[in-house]
Amino acid sequence: MHKLRNTSGDTKENLRKQLEAIAGDGKIYVLGLGNTDRADDGAGVLVAEALREHFPSYSYSEHDGVEGTLLDISERDEDLTVVFVDAGDLRLAPGTIRIVECKDIRSTEITTHRVPVGLMSSLLSKSGKKSVVVCIQPKRTKFGRDVSREVACAVGQTISVLQEIMASRNLS
Amino acid sequence: MRALNVEALTRVEGDGGITVTLDGKRVKSVTLDVHEGPRLIEQLVKGMTPADDLNVVPRVCAICTLSHRYAALRALEKAIGIRPPEKAQLTRELMMLGENVESHSLHTFLLALPDCLGYPSAIAMLNDYADDVKRALRLKKFGNHVMAATSGRIVHGENPILGGFGKYPTKKALEEIKLKSHELVPDAVRAVELFASLEYPTYSEADMVFMSVNAPNKQYGFAGESILISNGKEVNVEDYKKLTSERVVSHSFAKRSMYQDKPFTVGANARLVNMGKRLDGQAADLFKEHYSDRWLKNPLMNNLAQAIEMVWSLEHMPELVDKITSLENPPIEQPTREDGAGTGAVEAPRGTLYHHYEIKKGLIDVSDIITPTAQNLDDIERHMRLTAERMLAEEKGDDEIRLGLEMVARAYDPCISCATHLVTLKRI
Numbered sequence: 001m002h003k004l005r006n007t008s009g010d011t012k013e014n015l016r017k018q019l020e021a022i023a024g025d026g027k028i029y030v031l032g033l034g035n036t037d038r039a040d041d042g043a044g045v046l047v048a049e050a051l052r053e054h055f056p057s058y059s060y061s062e063h064d065g066v067e068g069t070l071l072d073i074s075e076r077d078e079d080l081t082v083v084f085v086d087a088g089d090l091r092l093a094p095g096t097i098r099i100v101e102c103k104d105i106r107s108t109e110i111t112t113h114r115v116p117v118g119l120m121s122s123l124l125s126k127s128g129k130k131s132v133v134v135c136i137q138p139k140r141t142k143f144g145r146d147v148s149r150e151v152a153c154a155v156g157q158t159i160s161v162l163q164e165i166m167a168s169r170n171l172s
Numbered sequence: 173m174r175a176l177n178v179e180a181l182t183r184v185e186g187d188g189g190i191t192v193t194l195d196g197k198r199v200k201s202v203t204l205d206v207h208e209g210p211r212l213i214e215q216l217v218k219g220m221t222p223a224d225d226l227n228v229v230p231r232v233c234a235i236c237t238l239s240h241r242y243a244a245l246r247a248l249e250k251a252i253g254i255r256p257p258e259k260a261q262l263t264r265e266l267m268m269l270g271e272n273v274e275s276h277s278l279h280t281f282l283l284a285l286p287d288c289l290g291y292p293s294a295i296a297m298l299n300d301y302a303d304d305v306k307r308a309l310r311l312k313k314f315g316n317h318v319m320a321a322t323s324g325r326i327v328h329g330e331n332p333i334l335g336g337f338g339k340y341p342t343k344k345a346l347e348e349i350k351l352k353s354h355e356l357v358p359d360a361v362r363a364v365e366l367f368a369s370l371e372y373p374t375y376s377e378a379d380m381v382f383m384s385v386n387a388p389n390k391q392y393g394f395a396g397e398s399i400l401i402s403n404g405k406e407v408n409v410e411d412y413k414k415l416t417s418e419r420v421v422s423h424s425f426a427k428r429s430m431y432q433d434k435p436f437t438v439g440a441n442a443r444l445v446n447m448g449k450r451l452d453g454q455a456a457d458l459f460k461e462h463y464s465d466r467w468l469k470n471p472l473m474n475n476l477a478q479a480i481e482m483v484w485s486l487e488h489m490p491e492l493v494d495k496i497t498s499l500e501n502p503p504i505e506q507p508t509r510e511d512g513a514g515t516g517a518v519e520a521p522r523g524t525l526y527h528h529y530e531i532k533k534g535l536i537d538v539s540d541i542i543t544p545t546a547q548n549l550d551d552i553e554r555h556m557r558l559t560a561e562r563m564l565a566e567e568k569g570d571d572e573i574r575l576g577l578e579m580v581a582r583a584y585d586p587c588i589s590c591a592t593h594l595v596t597l598k599r600i
Contacts, residue, residue, distance in 0.1 A: 068314075
């Protein structure tokens, strides 16, 4: 889960417009991050898994192996944007959705266990690809709890927005 | 008096820090502080069946998950009288090679290399070494793939079970591994070239004692029934407590280990010191070319050792695949007794890992897990102290000393998360 500065949330229409502006005419790849065992922390994975039903070649989650997936995407010869979807502590109301540019993410260090979004987005940038993070404010992230109503609603909205955009460009 | 702190030791797994207390030009103390809370895994599995234990203990760590599973399997199968079929043993060896490549690729290229090349992180390294960052991710992805193909999942795969495998990898999956492993050897060789070309600081150098498993049939490998010590001795794994002599220290949640009252080293450098002459293929050539007496005293050589080991792991996969595919899927072997004890020792990427179990009436009565990082902690502190003393004597600045200490600690590829489950709490 990322820690981000305090900013206002985005409406569904704003989200769509912002994502379309960032992606230009290129295709959208979704990479959902998080831990589904920790309630709202798994929001990104839920989004990615739902989108995979419609876009199996364009939606991946933490469970697919993040680094390998990103490496494959970075080597594709096409105009594309990777949309990371993750729970992010925005210090806003639970369920708030906010688009954050990768350059604004704290470049957390690599550990033995994982490679941070900062490195992956830099790698994508080096390969001429764009990336952005859709953050969802979690309400609770304790182990074994259910996803909160607010975050479930935000997950649904994010799926809806991404599905709409991806249908118009990824399937053409 | 001043204290030089590296409060959060980055690019290692888990919550740890280094504290060096200096008194003028004298180093008063050097401690690698482990702040991670104890996990009490050994107590948690007490009363469980061996099969249930296998679902719990790999959760100690998400990177050495298969090492923990393999060590537990070896110990438990010994305890309840299961002799795993040859195909299961070979497939377990393959999964260990995958884990080795996955872990070493991340540590060498992305965690250790930035230190050695003077970059604050792999992200900063991207401008000049983008291809090497991609190599790391490519190797890591392949290691993950081998782990998933053999164990069922990238992390915490459940396929390796008592007496065999729930499901063996398909011939197609195995052939893909064979092909891809061959393709990736040059990426691992590049890691060797990079680490062999570096100038290694000498501040931490001192005679070291190395321990590793003794792989069977005088071959190189990641599991065995005895432990080789670089002083020439060999000890049965059932006597592991004589080698580790655990104790508790006040500044750390992780237990410490000593051998004959002295720190010792486990890890890739220990394996190559003890079994390097058994390597074959290009890995053997690289070892012969780059091995020197410095390996016996400089912990930073562990980075180069990991790179060579990565080459061996990739080169060894096709041979293993051929052996596995030549065998029919065997039935799962069943326990032959309800009571017994056994110790399993395997080489996790970062060193020797012990699991010991005592079973009564089919349930776990005693469990003991000793991780590689817990064994290395005293050695890390010893080499950090030498580094601090020698750098102070050369009047190096605080930032330089801090980096020197971090490089030593990181070279051991410590996994602090794993090391902290080892404290036993006693209530009186």
